[in-house]
Amino acid sequence: MVRFEHISKSYEGNPAVNDINFRVEKGELFGLIGPDGAGKSTLFRILTTVLLPDVGHAYFKDRDVVDDYRYVRRNVGYMPGKFSLYQDLSVKENLKFFATIFNTTIAENYDLIKDIYEQLEPFESRRAGALSGGMKQKLALSCALIHKPEVLVLDEPTFGVDAVSRREFWDMLKSLKAKGVTILVSTPYMDEAALCDRVALIQDGNILKINTPDGIIDQFGKQLYKVVTQHIYQALQALEKISDEWHAYSFGQEIHIYSSKSLNIADLKGQLVSMGIDDVQIEIGKPLIEDCFMDLMVSEKTEDYV
């Protein structure tokens, strides 16, 4: 459905994305995961024809997005990262406007947006600027869907939205996928990766890994140890001193250690207690996709420095 081949793009000499290659199959929910400035928006903009690549080609249904940009524009639904709709137009006016400029009507494709738009209907006459973040996002999604695109491109749609709305949003994406829409979505939140069919981890303009969420976890190849303590900061410093053969990160209330060798839990615990962290608990954990990304991103960085 979508293909990137050797895509490179730089802004005023600063490379944004570097020799990117991947494909997205029809009906897939594909996630592009990476921190801010990784190049996610650049890739989406190239695909949606608003940006030209310096090198390489991108294809939508085997049509080059540069040569055939009109075709792409008609058949792709795009929700830009900072897309905030027309704040001074009402919910209904926004939707109607986007329906009309895409040569369609609300009624014609209502079935596609029905589930999403129903939640907005009580606020139809409210100005978009007065909606909550979650509502704005639903409206933006409705507007991007109103012309029944074959591919939906969503640039950080859940950025800055509360946890409940985020979950709702992913449920909506699932049901859209069930209706046959191919979806490309980018996000800085690693926990959302598990909700995609396949994900690409992108950092500094390079794709580190592409696989299914399970596949990525299977490829982890390291042992994960969870360290639970009240003194996270001291424990992190202590772990740093003990050995440089592993990486340790704080994950909310706990510390995760990724180690290629298996560790003696009792020994490690003893060492930590002797360094003053007396409430420490250590156990073997099952890695989540966040752990895999964290590890990948950091090892990539350290290789750069070597």
Added chain:
Amino acid sequence: MKEFIAFIKKEFYHIFRDRRTLLVLFGMPLAQLLLFGYAITTEVTNADLAVYNQSSGQFTNQLVDKLVSSDFFNLTENVHSKDEMMDVFRKSKAKIIVVIPPDFEQKFNRREAQIQLIADGSDPNLASILTNSATGIIMTWMKGHAGNAMQIETINNEVRWHYNPELKSVSMFVPGVITIILMLVSAMLSSISITREKELGTIEILYVSPLKPVTIIIGKLVPFIILSIFNAAFILLMAYIIFSVPVNGSIMLLLLESLLFIITALSLGVLISTVSETQQTALMLSLFGLMLPTILLSGFIFPISSMPLPLQIISNVIPAKWFLIIIKDIMLKGVGIMYVWKETLVLVGMTIGLIGLSIKKYNIRLQ
């Protein structure tokens, strides 16, 4: 066509729902008209006058009365010595002093009388207007008193002002205000409205929509064309009601020429929006890049003929200069297209050039 209409509708929503835009659109023309009509005026009334009358008696008092009873002057001070005279200027008690010598009446009868006018030269324009007015009043008075026996042999300069017989400055400001408003409203508002979409990110959606760039641009401009024409008509009507400034020529021709000028200004606005990324930049560019040249170099306030040569040459590329000539000729002289076709052609040429440049610079993608 349906999408085009939807686009224009959206633009009208933007305009009518934004208080700032509305204020610029409708508040500013009225404010400028009133300002230029009432406050900023080159007509002189009630200028402060001091008299140093060294002579005494009925005869010279009559002369002073004559000066003071005119609308021009307002007697503020009677001076009694040379030192006091300087004091009057220093304390800004008068703009002009009339000095009448001691033996004025005798000399007048011998036809060798002299009167000295001393004006405050710190405002040269005002000083020259005041001395001219005073001289005029004194001459008239003198003729009245010279009688037949004392006919003063001189050339009678009979001056008449064509097109604006009362020399009302508002007649001259109305065309100027229309020019500024049309330039400002059209260029500033349109460039801001385009850059706002860039700032909000909505432009990306417009890019990926099937809308053609030309549809987007024209859709942006049509509302401003309509509103600007209304604006021009509104200013003309206000000028007629408040200041009784008539349109001597064809109103139809005037509005058509305004339409042309509006399109020139709008294409400038589009050009500005292609080079600015934020509304702030667009605003600054329109203010300093368009407003100042329009006010200063169009001949609205300062006559082009008295500018130094380089500025005179630069003034030729200011669209407002040409429009000002056209609108003044139509409004005040009442001439038809036969007399302003050259200026019209210049504007048409500029407009075509600007539109071409804007389309060339307008992107169908992000930079």
